[in-house]
Amino acid sequence: MSVRRTLSRVVYGSRYDRVPWGQRVYVRPGERLAREIQWRLRVRRAPVMRFQDYRERTLLGEIEEFVTCHLCGETRQQPMFQPAGDRRGWSYRVVRCPTCGFLYRNPNIRPDRLGDLYATGYSGFLTGKYAANRQRRYRLTMDAFGPVFSSGQGRRLLDFGCGTGLFLQLAEQRGFDAVGIDLSPDSVAAANERLTGARAHLGAPEDVPEVAAGGFDVITLWSVLAHLPRPLDDFRRFRALLAPGGVLLVLTVNAASLQLKAYGSGWNGFTRNHLMFYSAETVPALLRRTGFAGVAFAPFYGDTVEANTTRLPEPLNRRLRRNVEISDGGNMLRALAFADDEAVGRWGANLQVRRLT
Ligand SMILES: [Zn+2]
Structure with missing residues (x-):
């Protein structure tokens, strides 16, 4: 033991x-x-280093670069974690921004070498239980934001980083005019085999005319945000691709997770390919700087709790929900970003919308 x-x-x-x-x-x-309390002590104990000192004391890998805080521009570094996995086949360093609290990998991956991380395909994750669980998670997240996703009739949807099309399949079933893009040729091919009405394309938004044309009512980022090395650039592009009244949905690991506070470097959100770790504290900064008007969050209690298939006795179930809410500490972060006031007016009625302008 x-x-x-x-x-x-x-x-x-x-x-x-x-x-x-x-x-x-x-x-x-x-x-x-x-x-x-343990987390607060950990933050207080971690040294705050000048950028220059941090660079001098930290090894830089071939496909890596040193970065500063993308959200607030702070250059000082607070080393926090050193996750490692697959019997030390990989490891990296995670720092905290001493000004805004953002957690990010530093050194980070150079954007032009991002493809190196995805050299081995995802073919093992295409079918069976994995697919069913993924689609359940998508449904639960859509349900958490009320009527936004209940009917896609006449609405355009872009799934950014669509993978093998598991979400696009749900989107086309709900009547969305759905299109996806991804950087993996294998995934795009698998997606197009799965889909009937929706389409998946290979490349960046500007490479695909159907996507570059913009005018999307919905953009979805399913477990993509933590993989973006230049989030400000990407979110400015997403904002421009949205139609008036448009919304953007984010699902990503939650940097305020109670599990991160408990397990530190062993947290399951520190996966091999994750670059940046957001919370309800830091997502608004990203959205404000890229022109969004508001954001709403939905606490994440875990798939089995939300699907009512958990084996937790009812008193513990209630305690779990309460502790997720009080600490804002669910293991995933779910956010709905509103492009403009029209979007807030149309979709924000039953949600707690935080205004960003
Ligand atoms: Zn910062």
Whole structure:
């Protein structure tokens, strides 16, 4: 038994052993507060370094570059984590911006070498249980934002980073005039085999005339945001591609997750190809700087909780929901960005919209 497991047995007893790993930190009594305090101490203890000093003390890989905070321009670096995986086949450093709190990989991947990360295909993730679980997550996220996604009739949708078309398939079923783009030829080919009305294209938005024409009512970024090395450039482009009244949906790992606060470098959001880690604190800065008018968030309780298939006893289920809400600490972040006031007026009625202008 690992030290961590032994320790948590001592603190919490064995009654939480059967609670799935991803739910434990939300249901053990007192743990939320303990992890929040632990996080604050961790931030306070981490040194704040001048950019020059950080560069001198940090190794730079061949496909990497040093970056400063994309969101606020701060150059100082606060080293926080060093995730590693696949038996140390990969590892990187994650810093915190001491001014705005943004977490990002530094050194980061040079945009022109991004393709190196995706050299091996995703063919293992095309079908079966993985596909079913993904599509369930898409449905739950759409439902969390009310009527925005209930009917696509007459509306244009762009799925940026569409992969093998699992979401495009749902979008065409709901009547959207849907188009997707992706940088992986294998994925695009698989998507077009799956789809009947929707189309998937290879390349960047400006390479595909149907996409470059813009006028989209909806843009979706499913687990894409954390992979973008130049988020400001991309979001300015997304804003320009949206029609008046348009919205942009984001699903990404949540940098305010209670699981990150608990597991640190071992957090499952630190995957091999993730570059930047957003929270409800930092997403508004990105949207404000790129011309969006408002944003609404939907707390993420976990797929089985939201689909009502969890085995958690009801009292623990309630405790989980409460702790996710109080800490803003669900493991995923779900945000709906509004292009302009018209979008806020049309879709924001039952949501808590944070104005950005
Ligand atoms: Zn910053």
